[in-house]
Amino acid sequence: MPELPEVETIANGVNERVRGARITRVWTSGKPQTFKSPEQEIADTLTGATIAAVRRVGKTVVMDVTRKKIAAQFLIHLGMTGRLLVSQPEVALPAHTHAILSLADGREIRFVDPRRFGRLSVTSGYTGPGAEPTTISAEAFAQLFKGRKLAIKAALLNQSILHGVGNIYADESLFRAGIRPRRQAGRLTRAELDRLHQALQDVLARAIHLGGSSVSDYVDAEGRRGYFQIEHKVYGHAGEDCSDCGTALKKLVVGGRTTVYCPNCQK
DNA sequence: CGTCCCACCTGATTGC
DNA sequence: TGCAATCAGGTGGGAC
Secondary structure (H helix, E strand, O other), X not given: OOOHHHHHHHHHHHHHHHOOOEEEEEEEOOOXXXXXXXXXXXXXXXXXXXXXXXXXXXXXXXXXXXXXXXXXXXXXXXXXXXXXXEEOOOOOOOOOEEEEEEEOOOOEEEEEOOOOOOEEEEEOOOOOOOEOOOOOOHHHXXXXXXXXXXXXXXXXXOOOOEOOOXXXXXXXXXXXXXXXXXXXXXXXXXXXXXXXXXXXXHHHHHHHHOOOOOOOOOOOOOOOOOOHHHXXXXXXXXXXEOOOOOOEOEEEEEOOEEEEEOOOOOO
């Protein structure tokens, strides 16, 4: 479901509500695919721990916890349909709930994930697989794509190059930079890469400001929708007229993902 | 190693 | 109305 702006919105929302809380009990669903660490290890690490902070790294929600002076991290990757909710215990459990952290004050942090593409694990020292798009310099950004033969869209989606960008923000930033998604990453000029760097950071900042994109059912920790979808210029608009030039937007598949672009504005 | 493709899941929507 | 096909914000493993 969520890309960088949605994960950031969720992490910030959860952080504001549970930072400093103590976890008294952990329940997990036993669906093996969901758990990258053994469920017992997750329970042992979190039970009795205090939540120091909840933040985003790439598309992963990182919960920093301390238990008996030992620091650890609970990683929540939301996949396509994962949600992280902070609820009062009397609120009915949603279907497909896969983990519940009960807090000392009675509230519950719930991980809900219908498609089960999400993953839960515990670790320490997590830094994510790639570079951080919101703060990377134009120079370092350009460096990432040197010599790469894959399509620029596929490169943007590759989390080990740049982490946090997904299908929506890849298409939206390529449109705003005027670059066709199939262009070979290593053959973009420095000027084009600078435009892409700027467009990507603008789009991500704007989307974070609006609470992310709610395409179907994405909601943050408090059940609020995001509003960046109103500003999508290409994602979800295949066949419609380009908002800038009126040309019909085209759809194709790049890196295995549906891709929409303007054949006139993007070169 | 780089790149491509498909499997992994459920649910909503579309089309016959 | 009913049922099958298609599509979805993401990864990760295997094939080439």
